[in-house]
Every structure is written in structure tokens, then in C-alpha cells.
Amino acid sequence: KPTLEDATPGDLRFVLPYRYIADILEMLKALDKLAPGVWSAHTLLYGVEVKFYSRQLKLNSGLETEVKNLFAVGDGAGVSRGLIQASATGIIAAREILRRSALSVQRCA
Known part of the structure; x- marks a missing residue:
């Protein structure tokens, strides 16, 4: 039970x-x-x-939350509905992370 x-x-x-x-x-x-x-x-x-379609987190254009370096993607972020759109949000966040990584590498050089 x-x-x-x-x-x-x-x-x-x-x-x-x-x-x-x-x-x-x-x-x-x-x-x-x-x-x-x-x-x-x-x-x-x-x-x-879990369905958060009606809830939307506060995100910047790179899908970062108000917590630095915490990204929200997929349906749980409240910005997409469906597999294709949810997977696209992962790409958006990944590009932002890669962009920041490249900037960090340039600063260290």
C-alpha cells in the first residue's frame, strides 16, 4: 500500500x-x-x-535564473511546451555557458 x-x-x-x-x-x-x-x-x-506550463521563472536571455550560473531549461522552466522546444532551450543555455567559458579563457590568456 x-x-x-x-x-x-x-x-x-x-x-x-x-x-x-x-x-x-x-x-x-x-x-x-x-x-x-x-x-x-x-x-x-x-x-x-511535473507540469509548470503556467509558471515561468525569471530568466535572462541565456536562460539563467536569478541564481548565478543556475540555468533552467525544458518544460520546467516555463518557457516551452513540447520536446522540440524544450530541447532548444537546452541549446540556448549551452551556448551561453560556452560563450562565458570562452570569455573566461580569453581573460586568463
């Missing part, structure tokens, strides 16, 4: 790719050696779905 009463039971195999499920199961088996009982028929995993 789930300890989180508001949880909706479901099968993570319907929402996660096979490779993720295989990796999670491998991790649980390995973790069972450190914490016996983790790998059992009674172990429940929570798959959290």
Missing part, C-alpha cells in the same frame, strides 16, 4: 522507456546489497509528473 495517500497507482513501464526501467531495476538490485529489502515485491516507486 502506498504511503502517499494521494498517489495514483500505475505502471511506470507505460510512461518510461525500457532502458530507464532496466536501469532502475538494476539500481534497486544493487541498492539491496547495501539496504536489504529495497529489492522486494513490496517496493513501490513514485513516478512524479
Whole structure:
């Protein structure tokens, strides 16, 4: 029985790719050696779905948050909806990080 009463039971195999499920199961088996009982028929995993479409973080044009060097990308940043747009935000942030890295290297030379 789930300890989180508001949880909706479901099968993570319907929402996660096979490779993720295989990796999670491998991790649980390995973790069972450190914490016996983790790998059992009674172990429940929570798959959290997070949607922040209506929330938008304060970001600059390089997708940096108000916390220096902390970038927010993907759907969680509140600036995209969908895989293509979310992946594009990663490219925007990566370009900004690379630009800053190049400036740092130039200053050291």
C-alpha cells in the first residue's frame, strides 16, 4: 500500500522507456546489497509528473535564473511546451555557458 495517500497507482513501464526501467531495476538490485529489502515485491516507486506550463521563472536571455550560473531549461522552466522546444532551450543555455567559458579563457590568456 502506498504511503502517499494521494498517489495514483500505475505502471511506470507505460510512461518510461525500457532502458530507464532496466536501469532502475538494476539500481534497486544493487541498492539491496547495501539496504536489504529495497529489492522486494513490496517496493513501490513514485513516478512524479511535473507540469509548470503556467509558471515561468525569471530568466535572462541565456536562460539563467536569478541564481548565478543556475540555468533552467525544458518544460520546467516555463518557457516551452513540447520536446522540440524544450530541447532548444537546452541549446540556448549551452551556448551561453560556452560563450562565458570562452570569455573566461580569453581573460586568463
